[in-house]
Amino acid sequence: MKSLQEGFMVVHRYWIPLFVVLSCFVASLDASAGDSDPLYRACVGQCEKTGCVGQRCFPHCKFSSDGVSVDGPWYMQEPLYLRWKQWDCQSDCRYNCMVERENQREAAGDGPVKYHGKWPFERVYGIQEPASVVFSALNLAMHFHGWLSFFILLYYKLPLKQDKKGYYEFATLWHIYGLLSLNSWFWSVVFHSRDVDLTEKLDYSSAVALLGYSLILTILRSFNVRDEASRVMVSAPLLAFVTTHILYLNFYKLDYGINSLLYLHFLIVCVEDTVLVGWNMKVCVVMAVTQLLIWGIWAGVTQHPSRWKLWVVVFGGGLAMLLEIYDFSPIYGYLDAHAIWHATTIPLTYIWWSFIRDDAEFEATNLLKKTK
Numbered sequence: 001m002k003s004l005q006e007g008f009m010v011v012h013r014y015w016i017p018l019f020v021v022l023s024c025f026v027a028s029l030d031a032s033a034g035d036s037d038p039l040y041r042a043c044v045g046q047c048e049k050t051g052c053v054g055q056r057c058f059p060h061c062k063f064s065s066d067g068v069s070v071d072g073p074w075y076m077q078e079p080l081y082l083r084w085k086q087w088d089c090q091s092d093c094r095y096n097c098m099v100e101r102e103n104q105r106e107a108a109g110d111g112p113v114k115y116h117g118k119w120p121f122e123r124v125y126g127i128q129e130p131a132s133v134v135f136s137a138l139n140l141a142m143h144f145h146g147w148l149s150f151f152i153l154l155y156y157k158l159p160l161k162q163d164k165k166g167y168y169e170f171a172t173l174w175h176i177y178g179l180l181s182l183n184s185w186f187w188s189v190v191f192h193s194r195d196v197d198l199t200e201k202l203d204y205s206s207a208v209a210l211l212g213y214s215l216i217l218t219i220l221r222s223f224n225v226r227d228e229a230s231r232v233m234v235s236a237p238l239l240a241f242v243t244t245h246i247l248y249l250n251f252y253k254l255d256y257g258i259n260s261l262l263y264l265h266f267l268i269v270c271v272e273d274t275v276l277v278g279w280n281m282k283v284c285v286v287m288a289v290t291q292l293l294i295w296g297i298w299a300g301v302t303q304h305p306s307r308w309k310l311w312v313v314v315f316g317g318g319l320a321m322l323l324e325i326y327d328f329s330p331i332y333g334y335l336d337a338h339a340i341w342h343a344t345t346i347p348l349t350y351i352w353w354s355f356i357r358d359d360a361e362f363e364a365t366n367l368l369k370k371t372k
């Protein structure tokens with residue numbers, strides 16, 4: 001027995017580091033075909049020193065003379081605008097070196113490659129991914145329209161109780177959903193306009209919060225959980241998990257400072273990139289697929305008059321998710337899979353809020369019939 005255990009220990013001792021190194025190797029091959037190119041790296045390195053790429057120079061890059069240290073968390077950096085300047089400098093350098101490299105690659109007959117996990121997009125007025133920005137803004141508008149018409153339906157069109165409250169028992173839950181959606185699409189607009197560490201964290205944190213909350217809402221609505229105690233019992237563990245997950249995504253990096261050894265630092269960056277991104281992806285996919293399945297099954301068994309709208313959203317949502325998996329380089333330098341994914345959710349959002357309004361009307365009239 002003991003030798004078997006020892007055997008496992010030996011296997012673990014060798015396999016885990018091997019796995020880490022291998023997965024880092026795969027990750028670096030996968031995520032950075034463009035930015036691992038030595039010519040690109042030399043260009044960025046040169047640019048961050050001189051502030052110029054070829055004939056083009058950037059005013060943001062004149063911060064090194066101030067002697068501001070770049071170590072430590074962002075909130076320790078005083079003043080903050082210098083940090084922004086630095087982000088702008090890095091962003092300008094990366095962008096212009098990428099454009100230069102892509103032109104060279106095109107002249108040599110090579111196709112586009114990804115840089116820092118993203119396709120080479122053409123900027124419009126300094127906006128990094130114009131198509132994704134436009135579609136995110138339209139999603140934001142669609143959610144605002146949906147939520148507003150839901151609000152008007154509840155309080156101005158449907159009958160109210162004596163205490164001025166509506167008959168629909170899921171109203172508050174949908175209001176919170178509306179707010180979280182508006183918040184999430186707002187940060188999506190910001191992130192696709194300017195991709196820096198802070199905007200990226202705000203974007204995916206709000207997306208995870210929305211996804212987690214809508215899972216809770218899915219369970220509460222489809223299982224018809226009406227009393228307060230059961231609602232708390234269902235949502236508490238999920239809320240705790242989602243909160244922990246968001247904190248983990250955002251503050252895991254703070255452990256960096258402790259590891260002064262260079263190789264340890266490298267290992268952590270690497271583990272973080274592969275495990276954290278992979279883990280977040282798994283969490284998001286599981287939460288999304290679970291709610292699509294629950295709504296799909298519910299649409300199949302319920303007698304709800306608007307169940308066809310659920311079918312459309314579930315099928316459309318499932319197909320749209322494939323776009324996130326099937327990745328392709330941007331058409332004409334603007335339209336990539338991610339942007340098209342954001343575009344498909346615009347009509348789906350319209351149908352979705354229309355289902356929510358129908359549900360409020362259906363439930364309210366049913367309850368009203370019972371009370372009479």
Ligand SMILES: [Zn+2]
Pocket residue numbers: 132188192338342
């Ligand atoms: Zn996006």
